[in-house]
Amino acid sequence: MGNALIDNAVLFEAVGLLAGTLTTVAYLPQVIQVWRTRSARDISLGMFLLMVSGISLWLVYGLMIGSVALIAANSVTLVLTMLVLIGKLKYGR
Structure with a gap:
């Protein structure tokens, strides 16, 4: 029974890491677009x-x-969204 709990915890964290990766990477095109243009x-x-x-x-x-999962994904996402926000403040006119 103990191993099943550990397996579930690993599975849950893996799902969280995958979800966090996908939602974080989703910001990259916007960051690239703002800084390129x-x-x-x-x-x-x-x-x-x-x-x-x-x-x-x-x-x-x-x-x-x-x-x-939450720490990793949100740390990177925070940087990416801050870059877009900085771009908005700098180039948003």
């Missing part, structure tokens, strides 16, 4: 302010519960 006119400032806030809280939550 030097334009963020059509990006919603409000959306990215909310997204950065939400991702920051997910990161804090991941740290609080010790979830490697």
Whole structure:
């Protein structure tokens, strides 16, 4: 019975890591587009302010519960969304 719990924990963490990887990588095209074109006119400032806030809280939550998947995914996603937000503030006119 103990091994099944360990196997489930590993499976759950693997699913979390895969989900986090996919949702994190989803931001790469936007980051690349903003920095390549030097334009963020059509990006919603409000959306990215909310997204950065939400991702920051997910990161804090991941740290609080010790979830490697949440910590890894949200650390990288926070950097990517911050890059878009910086691009919006710099090139969003």
